[in-house]
Amino acid sequence: MKDKKQKIKAKQCPKKLEMRYSVFSAVCALFLIFNLSFLISAKAFAAFEMHPASARLPGRGGWSIADDSLSSLDNSALSFDQFNWEAGRVNFYGISELNGGFLSLQIPSENNSINFIYSTLKFSSVYRESIYSFALARPMTKNLNAGLRLNAYQIDITDFEDGIEPRTLYSDYDFALLFKDKYFNFGVSLQSLSSKSVRLKRVEESADAAISYGVMFKPVKGAVFGLDYESGRPINGGLEVEVADALKCAIGLRQNIFTLGFSLRLPRCRLNFSALLHNDLGETYFISVSGI
């Protein structure tokens, strides 16, 4: 009897250790992030503020830090079970000269998940912002993912006066943690790390690092809602509900803009649409096609 008890105890030990190790790493990570948050100020650079990477995310308010399925520029810790892609376009506030486009790929591998995003925002022929972003996510424990994203930024400006840099390139990286559970997720994302000052003409501007937190709740199958918070900015939040087997509807608030969206499953693809309804500026429309 005593031998049997000892055998069971011996079997449980590695599991207990593994659990303790997970909790310890999660606590350490959170402690590190908590401390870092005091050193990080809000983003100062106004370029790349609203780069599209998905048409489903804006419809539910744009929150994505704790999301566990859709690729975004804010959540590098996202891991995938299956290959997915999304390509789409956006028109801002009905201004025909102000458009954006994006392409994202979610590639699962044995231990890691790879996410590539190309996103561009173009204003007529005079100004263009582009991001090339590559993320690697890795499960640390059963519930905890860590992710690293490398971003390369490009700003093209027409040569409208002396001293303008017609092409500016710079880069930075993001680090994110995503804790996943059955009913809720929690995520934290450290963005624009190691970015340097950028000069487009005469004045140097810093693209300061930022820290964002997100939660996602999954109260029932087919319904999710979540929030993203970044210091000094309004909260993004919203919900997405699968109202029929092939149709998902979403509403939300993004930077105080009311958002709406739907996603319709078609044979072999999914059609996604979102509208951001601004009180004064009118509507911004996102449309995309994705794999799943």
Next chain:
Amino acid sequence: MDGKLYAVFGNRIMRLCFFSSFVFCLLFLMPQDAAGGPYHRISVDGNLDEWAAGEKIVNDSGDGEVMNKIDGLYVTWDADNLYMGINYKVDGYGILLYLDSDYGGLSGQSDLTQIDTWNKGAKFSVDGFKPDFMYGSWDGDDGNFYEIRSSVTASWISAPCATDFSSDVPGTEIAVRWDTLLPSGFPPGTRIAVFAALCDGLSLAIDAAPNNILVSLPDVDTCTIVDCDSDNDGRPDRLSSSDFTISSIRMPKLFSPNSDGLNDSLAITVAISQSADVQIKAYSIEGKKVWQATGRLSEAGELTVTWAGRDFSGDFLKNGIYIVNIRAANASGEEVYENKAVAIIK
């Protein structure tokens, strides 16, 4: 089996709850305009200079703006209120305005010779015109609004009224809520009728708008009818003046507010087809307002406003794309807007 059924239906019910909240939020947050927003909101101050020409329903042009004469009657509305204006001046006299809120309907009184309030011997012989409300003011005071409850009683009701004889377009303005005038709702095809007359200490006298056809005051054989719901949709009609547009906006696509003397500010030139109040606002691409200016065009033409690329606190804005929102409102309350993008490169 039961557990499976509960799982399936429980989940469906929860999803239904979420969807209901989705629809509720959709309706709750729907832009006010789509739910019947204001058409022309009048500021009730007794100065009638903000009324559009099309809102003058009686033009007593033979009188002119002279003392103890009524020059015109104005009517307009928004989703909440009916506004009435009387262009006149008096010295030692009063004015009465009679309103039938359901012209052609059964309610109201045609004989007010026994009424206990503002009894000026009025008797109405126009088919369908039975006033159920009246306004009275003596010698330029702000006056009061009354509901005519029977042929002998009228009771005061709360409605903003103001008189100003010192303004460019002198007279009285009155605002009354639709739900005061029509407590059981706005019936499709609603028509109102109005009549105004000056009075002395005893009876209606001197001048009226519209002018009587055959009889003499205090008898009344005319009124002016206004169709408030010509499309029979059960809502006050939207007022419109179709040629009101922003004809053009001229502004550069980039500027560089960095104090180097080159393109340091943005000149925004707006051409508008009518006189209008103009608001120009700048937003970040995320939709956050960063700057605002206002201007007024007294007639069709151009207005130029300059933006120095600074925010409300006077700091230079960061590099990036900004949206300039130009919004113009004419005297009828019709509003048009246009968005333009601009890039700040410092």
